[in-house]
Amino acid sequence: MRLMGAGTSVGWRSWIDRGRILTFAAGVETVMNHRRTPSSSAASWILLAVVILGLLAWRLAVAWLMPVTLDEAYYFDWSRHLAWGYFDHPPGVALVGLGTLLEPGSAFAARLGGLLAGAATLLVLAVLYRRCGLRDPADLALALVLAGATLPGLAGGILVTPDTPLALGWALALFEAERALAGDRRRWVTAGLAVGLGLLGKYTMVLIGPVLLWAILRADWRALRTPWPYLGALAALLVFLPNILWNASHDWVTMRFQFGHGFSTQVGDLASVSAQTVERTGPESFGERLESLLGYLGAQLGFWGLIAPALIWGLVARLRSRGGAAKPDTPALASHARPLLMAATFFPLGFFALVATFSQVQANWPLMYLLSAAPLAVLWLRPVRVWVYAAAGVNLLLVTLYAYHSATASLPLPDSQNRILRETHGFAELAQRVAELDGPVYVERYQTTAMLRFYRPDLDIDQWPGLTRPSEFVRRHMDEPVVPRGPFWLITRGGPPPAIEGFAVERSRRFFDCAGKPLSETETAPCRRPLHTWPAYRYRPQPSGDPT
Structure with a gap:
C-alpha cells in the first residue's frame, strides 16, 4: 500500500x-x-490546517467588525463606476470591491471580494512553498504564519487596497514561474498571464520582470532559447493592454500621477500631473538621504512586529554556523526555486531602498517581498518555532484590539495613536446629517467625499476641484466642470470658508466628532480634542458687482 x-x-x-x-x-x-517523512506526523498536518483555517476565520471576523477606512471607501466608489483605469491606480481594486454593490454602507459586503482574493493568495502560497521544498507540514505551517501573521499580512488580509490584487498576481506569477523553472517551460505563458493580472492591480507588479529574468538566468538559462518566456511577456502585455489604451485616451493620467507619486514630486491641480511640471520634494542632502534610507529599513523591520527579534536572532545564528556541516533534518529548498525566492525577496527591498535615497518611499510599496521571504526565513527559524508562533499570536492580538477599537472607541489610546478612529469614526453620522441639507453638497477632500458616498450612495455628493489634492472624483468632471447654478453646501475640514469665485457664504453649520460620542452640532467643541471638525458652508451665487 x-x-x-x-x-x-x-x-x-x-x-x-x-x-x-x-x-x-x-x-x-x-x-x-x-x-x-521522518518529521511528518498527524499533529503537523493538524497544525497546518489550524493555521490556514484560523487565519481565514480571523479575517472574516475582523472584516465584519471593522468599519470601512478612508482609502477603502475611495476604492469602493470606483466599483460603482467600472472602467479600465482611474486617476490613482489601474482597475483591479475596483473589481475586487464589487461586493459594495450588494449592500450599500456595509464594510463586510464590500470586503467580500478582498477576502476571497486573500484566501486564494494564501492557498496558492501553500502550494508554492511545498513545491519549493517545504515538504514537512510543520515547516509549511511556519511559512504561512510568517507570510500571514506579520502586521502587513494581517492588515492586508482584511483591508481592500490595490495591494490585494497585487499580492494575488505576485503569488500566481511565482507559482507558475516555479513550475516553468522545474521543467515545464510552457508555464511561462501562464506566468505572463499572472503578471498581466498583477499589473491591472498595481503598477508595482512591473518589478516581477527582473525577478523572473534573474531566476531564468540562474536556474534555466537555456529557456531563453525557446519561445516560451517571450510568449509569456507577450501574454502579460496583452492582459495589461486595456489599461494602456485607457491611459492613452485619458492623457496618461494614471501613469503620470504614479510617476510623480513614486518619485516624490509635488502634485497640484489635475492638469499639472506631469513629470515635466511637478516639483521635487525628496531628500537632498546626505543626512536627509541617510535618514530616509534608515527610516525605510526600520519600517520594513517593524512590519514583522514581535517576530522581528526571532528573525534577527535566526539570521545571526545562520551566519555564524555558515560553513559547518548541515544537520540531517535541516530543510533545503529546491535548487531551481531558491534563485526565484531570493530575487523576489531582495529585489523589491533593494529597489525601494535605492529609491529612498533620493525620494520619499511609502513603507508598503515593497511588501510583496514578504511572500517569498517566508519560506527562506523558515530555514533558520526552526529552532525558535515556538517563539515565532507566540510572537505571531501577539501580532494578531494587537491588530484585533486595534480593529475592536475602531468599532467601539473603547481603548484609552493617546490622541497620537488614534489614527484608526480618524479614518473610520463619525462618517456614517455625518452622511445622515448631509442628507438633511438642502441643495447639492460638495466636499473639500476626496477622502471625506468617498466616505459620504459610501454610506449614502444615493446622495448628490462630489469633490469641489482645486481646493485640495485632485482625485478620481475630479477627473470624472474634466469635460464637465463643476458649476452649480444655485446655492450649494461645501463640507470642509476646518478653518475659514474657501473663497470660490462667483459665490458668497450665506450661512454655516459646524459638526464635531468626539471619540465614543455621537456627532454633535454646536458652536464650540464638546470635547478637548475632537477627532474631526466639519464646518458646512452654504454658498449662494453672487451677483456681478455684489461686494458681499
Missing part, C-alpha cells in the same frame, strides 16, 4: 508537470497529499 501510494503521488505530479492539466484543485491536492 505504501509503494502504491508513493507511485500514485509521483504519477499525479508528473501528469501535472507535463502540462496536461492545471487546476487549483490539483495544486491543493498536492499540498494535502500525505507522504510520510
